[in-house]
Amino acid sequence: LNNSFKDNVLELLLKIPEGKVTTYGIIAEKCGLKSSARQIGYILNSLKNDMSYPCHRVVNRLGILSGKSHFPDADYMQNMLENEGIKIEDDKVVNLKQHIWIPD
DNA sequence: GGAGTGACACGGA
DNA sequence: GTCCGTGCCACTC
Numbered sequence: 001l002n003n004s005f006k007d008n009v010l011e012l013l014l015k016i017p018e019g020k021v022t023t024y025g026i027i028a029e030k031c032g033l034k035s036s037a038r039q040i041g042y043i044l045n046s047l048k049n050d051m052s053y054p055c056h057r058v059v060n061r062l063g064i065l066s067g068k069s070h071f072p073d074a075d076y077m078q079n080m081l082e083n084e085g086i087k088i089e090d091d092k093v094v095n096l097k098q099h100i101w102i103p104d
Numbered sequence: 105g106g107a108g109t110g111a112c113a114c115g116g117a
Numbered sequence: 118g119t120c121c122g123t124g125c126c127a128c129t130c
Contacts, residue, residue, distance in 0.1 A: 004127090005126090005127065006127085023112085023113095024111075024112050024113085025112065025113060028112080028113095028125095033125085033126070033127090034125095035112090035113075035114095035124070035125050035126080036112085036125060036126050036127075037112040037113060037125085038109090038110055038111090038112050038113090038125065038126070038127085039110085039112090039125090039126060039127050039128085040111080040112075041110065041111035041112070042109085042110060042111080042126095042127070042128070043111095043127085043128095044111060045110085045111065046128095055111085058111075059111090060111080060112060060113085061112075061113065061114090065111090066111050066112080067111030068111085069111080070111060
C-alpha cells in the first residue's frame with residue numbers, strides 16, 4: 001500500500017474528539033514514527049487552507065499553542081479551543097492532562 | 105544527491 | 118522553572 005506518513009496523520013487528526021487536544025509527539029508515535037514530531041507541524045502547515053481538519057487541537061508536549069501564528073487570526077486557535085471548553089492561559093492549555101487525548 | 109528547513113522532544117546543566 | 122545542544126525525518130530546492 002502507498003499510504004504516506006501524511007495520510008496516516010490526516011486520518012488520526014480527524015479522530016481527535018471535540019474538547020480534547022493531543023500533541024505532535026503522540027500523533028507521530030501513533031503513525032509509526034516515534035521521533036518525527038517535527039513532521040506533524042510541517043504537514044499541518046500544508047493544511048492551513050483546509051479548515052475541515054481540526055488543526056487547532058494539536059499542541060506541543062507542554063500544552064503550548066505553538067502553531068497559533070499559522071492560523072488566519074492570531075486568536076483563532078485559542079478561540080476555537082476555549083469554545084470547546086478548554087481553558088487557555090498565556091498561550092498554554094490549563095490542566096493539559098485533563099484534556100489530552102491519546103489514541104488507542 | 106547533498107543541504108537546508110521545521111506548528112517537536114528529550115536530557116543535561 | 119529556564120536555556121542549550123542534539124536527534125529526528127519528510128519534504129523542498
